[in-house]
Amino acid sequence: MTRLTLELNGRTVSDDVEDRTLLVDFLRARQGQTGTHVGCDTSQCGACVVHVDGISVKSCNMLALQCAGRKVTTVEGLAQDGALHPMQQAFHENHGLQCGFCTPGMIMSAIDMVERHGAALDEATVRHELEGNICRCTGYENIVKAILVGAKVMTA
Known part of the structure; x- marks a missing residue:
């Protein structure tokens, strides 16, 4: 040990x-x-x-x-003083989850994307970078939407 x-x-x-x-x-x-x-x-x-x-x-x-x-x-x-992180809030508001199993990993990956790409983060980049995250429930549409909304809030 x-x-x-x-x-x-x-x-x-x-x-x-x-x-x-x-x-x-x-x-x-x-x-x-x-x-x-x-x-x-x-x-x-x-x-x-x-x-x-x-x-x-x-x-x-x-x-x-x-x-x-x-x-x-x-x-x-991620949450601070009882308030969700902007990316968590974006997933909640934009239905970026279904069963929720992949959601923590998606959110953590999304925050890293925003930190690296900033306001330049676009849909094509999000889709490309999500290749390492599997969601078995959704068609990724709302996940991508949530990430882009979260990115706008994080970079505002």
Whole structure:
């Protein structure tokens, strides 16, 4: 076991973990951050996307110990003072979800897109960058719409 200390959703956490522990398992089982979903375990679906130092990563494909001393943000860490993050609000208002299983990963990926592309984010870019996130319920139309609406609010 190795002692892991990192910043999780704005607070410092420490825990003993096995060297082979995946970040997704650490977040869900050890830290109770169950908004990070396990979908495929092969880095194909994107349901487990979180931010590490502000960059979206698939947490099923990263060891927890790789995050030592780093800042990890899950979907639970987005809301501030009871108010949804603009991207969460956009998904809610634009019906960017159906069953909701992929939604946390979609939202985390979307925020990263906005951070990288800013106001220049367009529909073609959103569709291209969502290739690593699978939704089995919708036709992606409302997800794309929600991301573009959220991007406008975030970059205003």
